[in-house]
Amino acid sequence: MHQIFFLPPTDTYFTDSPSTCDPACLCSHCGQIIHAGQNIVRGWTDETPRREYRYHARCLGFKSRDELACDCFDETRGSANVR
Ligand SMILES: [Zn+2]
Numbered sequence: 001m002h003q004i005f006f007l008p009p010t011d012t013y014f015t016d017s018p019s020t021c022d023p024a025c026l027c028s029h030c031g032q033i034i035h036a037g038q039n040i041v042r043g044w045t046d047e048t049p050r051r052e053y054r055y056h057a058r059c060l061g062f063k064s065r066d067e068l069a070c071d072c073f074d075e076t077r078g079s080a081n082v083r
Helices: none
Strands: 040-044 052-056
Antiparallel strands (some): 040 052
């Protein structure tokens, strides 16, 4: 079964694909860094050049499992997901 996503035109796309925790690894929806302990969803268009959309799982509305903090987590932004 296929799940079809419709990308909101307000979401940002990227032409790079940095690793989680990279300051450039921003969420297409909320614009915040996606950290290594967080669930990430990446999707690519079939255009040329390829565009990447990437999201915190929660920004797509998934009820994600507990997210772990990683070394680069910025505690000034909140600690709701920190154990
Ligand atoms: Zn997000």
